[in-house]
Amino acid sequence: MRKLKVVLYGVGAVGSLIAKFLLEKEGVEIVGAVDVAKDKVGKDLGEVLGLEKKLGIKVSENVDALLSKVNADIAIHATTSFLRETFPQIASLIKHGVKVVSTCEELSYPYYAEPKLAKELDALAKKHNVTVLGTGINPGFLMDTLVITLTTVCQKIEKIEAVRVMDAAKRRLPFQKKIGAGLTVEEFRQKIAEKQITGHIGLEQSIAMIADTLAWKLDKITAEPVEPVIAKKPVESKDIKVKAGEAAGLRQKAKGVMKNRDIIILDFQAYIGAEEEYDAITIRGAPNIKQKIQPCIHGDISTVAMVVNSIPKVIKALPGLLTMKELPVPSAAVEDMRKYISL
Numbered sequence: 455m456r457k458l459k460v461v462l463y464g465v466g467a468v469g470s471l472i473a474k475f476l477l478e479k480e481g482v483e484i485v486g487a488v489d490v491a492k493d494k495v496g497k498d499l500g501e502v503l504g505l506e507k508k509l510g511i512k513v514s515e516n517v518d519a520l521l522s523k524v525n526a527d528i529a530i531h532a533t534t535s536f537l538r539e540t541f542p543q544i545a546s547l548i549k550h551g552v553k554v555v556s557t558c559e560e561l562s563y564p565y566y567a568e569p570k571l572a573k574e575l576d577a578l579a580k581k582h583n584v585t586v587l588g589t590g591i592n593p594g595f596l597m598d599t600l601v602i603t604l605t606t607v608c609q610k611i612e613k614i615e616a617v618r619v620m621d622a623a624k625r626r627l628p629f630q631k632k633i634g635a636g637l638t639v640e641e642f643r644q645k646i647a648e649k650q651i652t653g654h655i656g657l658e659q660s661i662a663m664i665a666d667t668l669a670w671k672l673d674k675i676t677a678e679p680v681e682p683v684i685a686k687k688p689v690e691s692k693d694i695k696v697k698a699g700e701a702a703g704l705r706q707k708a709k710g711v712m713k714n715r716d717i718i719i720l721d722f723q724a725y726i727g728a729e730e731e732y733d734a735i736t737i738r739g740a741p742n743i744k745q746k747i748q749p750c751i752h753g754d755i756s757t758v759a760m761v762v763n764s765i766p767k768v769i770k771a772l773p774g775l776l777t778m779k780e781l782p783v784p785s786a787a788v789e790d791m792r793k794y795i796s797l
């Protein structure tokens with residue numbers, strides 16, 4: 455059986471990690487890469503990934519030019535978070551008959567923020583007989599798919615709460631900057647106002663996905679303003695020192711409200727110096743459920759895993775735009791990829 459042919463669309467931080475993992479994996483081959491970053495276009499993918507060897511794959515800035523020369527089964531898409539921006543990129547892949555797994559947060563549950571674009575993408579995917587999935591660790595798993603899976607054992611549910619607490623000191627520098635670590639509180643608030651810090655994207659998508667799965671008609675989904683987590687004492691990572699009184703990172707909450715009750719609450723916290731890291735899900739119902747994963751799931755490792763593990767399920771799925779709730783039970787694909795699919 456031949457190897458699965460993969461194109462990478464976006465070889466930034468996450469796309470590069472996915473590429474390195476795919477290079478180690480049996481049964482898959484990378485046949486092309488697309489990115490617009492000036493420091494990547496035209497270079498050999500091996501060089502972009504910081505490897506010592508060349509891979510014989512030049513990073514192209516034009517997906518149509520690449521796919522008119524190269525046949526691919528599936529694209530791993532990791533460029534930006536907003537569907538309005540990623541729509542034309544994903545549409546190009548679909549028109550070339552290439553299936554898509556994307557880390558675009560809004561695509562994880564596109565019916566919340568972009569229902570019209572979601573409908574268009576679904577129709578386009580069906581027309582070209584391909585499947586498209588938005589996934590990742592969060593959104594994509596921790597605060598939605600995993601929550602939904604746990605609800606399976608409940609007869610009744612009154613309230614759902616999911617909390618993620620991460621020590622940002624253990625994450626890469628761009629992530630620490632993205633959450634405002636080391637800024638004064640004034641600087642933090644200014645960067646939030648100017649959208650230089652966006653915070654975590656996807657809480658509303660996760661809430662909408664849970665509610666729709668349970669057939670709960672929410673009155674509204676509210677996202678609270680992103681707040682700095684202010685360091686009570688000096689804390690530091692390898693690259694950033696945070697003084698007491700400065701922002702060590704951020705906290706943000708979103709709620710799904712039904713009949714004046716906060717029925718789904720998601721609470722995301724990422725800051726340098728978090729003493730206890732965890733992912734916790736509490737379901738109040740029959741039975742009550744308390745699940746705590748300690749330490750919290752590693753965001754980068756597991757985003758790569760979620761994307762790559764989704765490949766066989768997307769290859770085998772019916773055409774159209776899918777979300778995690780429409781795929782079979784999620785699972786790892788740790789063996790040769792060909793064992794999970796037949797091409």
Ligand SMILES: NC(=O)c1ccc[n+]([C@@H]2O[C@H](COP(=O)([O-])OP(=O)(O)OC[C@H]3O[C@@H](n4cnc5c(N)ncnc54)[C@H](OP(=O)(O)O)[C@@H]3O)[C@@H](O)[C@H]2O)c1
Pocket residue numbers: 463464465466467468469488489490491492532533534535536543557558559562589590591592593594757
């Ligand atoms: N769902 C999840 O759990 C999850 C987890 C991790 C990441 N994500 C999301 O995945 C996306 C990628 O993350 P990242 O950390 O890898 O971001 P990144 O480091 O900024 O990398 C994105 C790469 O894509 C390139 N790019 C941007 N627009 C493009 C376009 N139109 N065509 C081709 N290439 C384009 C960027 O080039 P420039 O630098 O020139 O813009 C950059 O090289 C982000 O939106 C991130 O929030 C989601």
